[in-house]
Amino acid sequence: MQVYRITLRYEITVAQLLIKTTPSKLEIETEKNGYEIEHHPIEMKLDNTKFFESIGIKSMDKVLREAAEYGKQAVIKSMKRYAEEKNAMLGPDSLTIAQIAAKRSIQTIASALKFIPESKPEISWEGGYLDINYVKDEMKISWSPPVIEYEYIPYSVKIYAERTAEEIDLPIESE
Known part of the structure; x- marks a missing residue:
């Protein structure tokens, strides 16, 4: 009878439960808008023409009109004066040139001194x-819930049997 030597070897893998957790994630993005303000200012109008005229300061428009009118009146006055002087030199009671020149030089100028204006400025406004x-x-809110992943690795037992080539002779006993 031949007996063979057999070597037994085994590997045991323990059962495992692997747990992988991913925590929840919350992301918040804020886009700020707020207030939009548009301002349209008041347009203020200040009319000082009557005020300035009452204290003797005239606008350019009025000065030009008065100058044109003064020019017309000056021409009419001078024509009238020349006609009067011509008539004064004629006739029985005629005046001499010296008397006419003396008469021309005496003129009275009207003047007035004002301290308080007669009218006030006119203030008005539009719009605004x-x-x-x-x-x-x-x-914007984005939320991802928590994730739990399980992986189960079952236990295992592996048995290896090896037979060696060497033969062992054992004596056999007979009865």
């Missing part, structure tokens, strides 16, 4: 408003 628009802030 304010537009206020409110735009809400925008918020």
